[in-house]
Amino acid sequence: MSQIVGLLRRNYRGTVSPPVATKSDQALRFGILGAANVAPYAFISPAKSHPEVVIQAVAARDRAKATAYAAKHGIHEVKDSYQAILDDPKIDCVYIPLPNGLHYEWAIKALQAGKHVLVEKPSVSNAKEAELLFNSPLLKEPNSPVILEAFHYRFQPHWQLFLTLLDQPNIESAYTCGFVPSIIFAKDDIRFQFDLAGGAVMDFGAYGISALRQTFGVEPEECIEADFKLMPGTEGKIEHSWTAKWRMANGGTAISEGSLQAKLTQFGAPRVDVTHRQTKVEEEGLPPGQEKWVTRKVVLFNFMVGIIWHRIDIEDSFELREWETGKVVKKWTEKTSRKAYTFKEAGLEGPGEDWWISYRHQLEQFVNRVKGRETRTWVTGEDSIAQMRMVDMAYEKGGLPIRPSRQVVDGK
Structure with a gap:
């Protein structure tokens, strides 16, 4: 019975009603590109309990959809376009839960705007895009932005x-x-x-x-x-x-x-x-x-x-x-x-409560990296490139086309 009670408590606090943290004056302000269904579970809910994360704005191709999304999830602003989020100097970071084929385009644009990037997996459409993104000169400069491919399970x-x-x-x-x-x-x-x-x-x-x-x-x-x-x-x-x-x-x-x-x-x-x-x-x-x-x-x-x-x-x-x-x-x-359910139970050093979901662990490490603090777990650019090479290997072996790159078109 105690195990069942523990399971229900963990999952209720982790996914349904996480505690709302008092936000720091130095909190990072995020913009969300797209009113995606995955974002409430993967980002919006975990952000509630993080004292250094504020969700500032959201944009979608349909402004009415973005407005309803912002009202439902307590997001401060609705922008007219994805580019408007990138152009806002108040926004430090972007979360990109767009369809796979749009990840490369908007990750590059975000880096060009000096924003830190948390991009859903897969980070790009193919290995060539991965090499261009993660080897970009934008990531080699002093104080360059941080980018993380969101393989959340690895942070548990x-x-x-x-x-x-x-x-x-x-x-x-x-x-x-x-x-x-x-x-x-x-x-x-x-x-x-x-x-x-x-x-x-x-x-x-x-x-x-x-x-x-x-x-x-x-x-x-x-x-x-x-x-x-x-x-x-x-x-x-x-x-x-x-x-x-x-x-x-x-x-x-x-x-x-x-x-x-x-x-x-x-x-x-x-x-x-x-x-x-x-x-x-x-x-x-x-x-x-x-x-x-x-x-x-x-x-x-x-x-x-887990x-x-x-x-x-x-x-x-x-x-x-x-x-x-x-x-x-x-x-x-x-x-x-x-x-x-905690790093202590694993016999390892690391932060967190037993109700932290994988995305909350991931967000903790992302903020630490942006703030210049030590990160316990990370997905490097080299790792993300190797990931797409392995995917492309399978498609080539099985006779399917590698997923295509898209033309950069507009700021929506």
């Missing part, structure tokens, strides 16, 4: 704990999956529009690919298999489901699969399964002439939004062998489970 205590349980050089295989039922997204959703850099891999699949890269701690050498199930009416360009396999730089195999049009029976918490190569355990006090070996498996259930619920299962399979003959004299398995 339980994800950071999970990483400490891995022996990355000896990972043999890792598997990620995520299935969204078909009733969630309409067939004409922007996620399925090619010109806006849509596709299941660009949406939910990006998290699984990022998690694979984090798990291995190295990049892929090549995509060795990729299979896509296509959305009708998209001229064979947009996938609703995917399966892809990469060979990683340590020789291990990385696999990701999932769907945005899954059956209800497929739905479950997105997870990461990791298997290590068998390795020798250096341990004193073993019987003479014997050596100890272990094969570790780690499974993380719900790597994306505040709701998560569990890390660790299984170590041991063998005791005669070192001269290799004969196995004893075998046994040890199983444990871990959870961590």
Whole structure:
């Protein structure tokens, strides 16, 4: 019963009614580009409890929509265009939850305006755009703006704990999956529009690919298999489901699969399964002439939004062998489970309350970086470039076109 009460309390405070912090006189003022559905959960709600974040303005292509959005979420101003937000000297930072295909254009414009940028994943449409954005001279100057690709799951205590349980050089295989039922997204959703850099891999699949890269701690050498199930009416360009396999730089195999049009029976918490190569355990006090070996498996259930619920299962399979003959004299398995809703529970240094959702952890680190303070976790520009290279590898291997770049058109 106490676990259920704790779950309800955490989720109510984290997602429904976070405490409203007294705002600092030195708070960063943010503008939101677009009245996106993701923003209330991913940015507006987390901002309420942060004393150094004020949401100053929002703009949308439809001003009436932006006005209603501002009234609903208590945003101070409505601007006539995205560019008007960038031109406002009162605004320090922008949050970009626009469709994928607009990320590059508005991130570049924001940097040109001297604004710090928190951009939803994927940061851009393809690897070429990633290289242009994150290698931009605008980021190389003294006191240049900060930019962060919002892979929010990486900032959670339980994800950071999970990483400490891995022996990355000896990972043999890792598997990620995520299935969204078909009733969630309409067939004409922007996620399925090619010109806006849509596709299941660009949406939910990006998290699984990022998690694979984090798990291995190295990049892929090549995509060795990729299979896509296509959305009708998209001229064979947009996938609703995917399966892809990469060979990683340590020789291990990385696999990701999932769907945005899954059956209800497929739905479950997105997870990461990791298997290590068998390795020798250096341990004193073993019987003479014997050596100890272990094969570790780690499974993380719900790597994306751990505040709701998560569990890390660790299984170590041991063998005791005669070192001269290799004969196995004893075998046994040890199983444990871990959870961590705070960094303290993870045995790590870090800020936060047990009700902080992943986006609140992310916002904390973004503000710290902008303020010139130490950041515990970060997504570097090099990381974001490598992410898009891995995505493009899969599309090329599976015979689908890489998502296109758009022409910069106007200030809306």
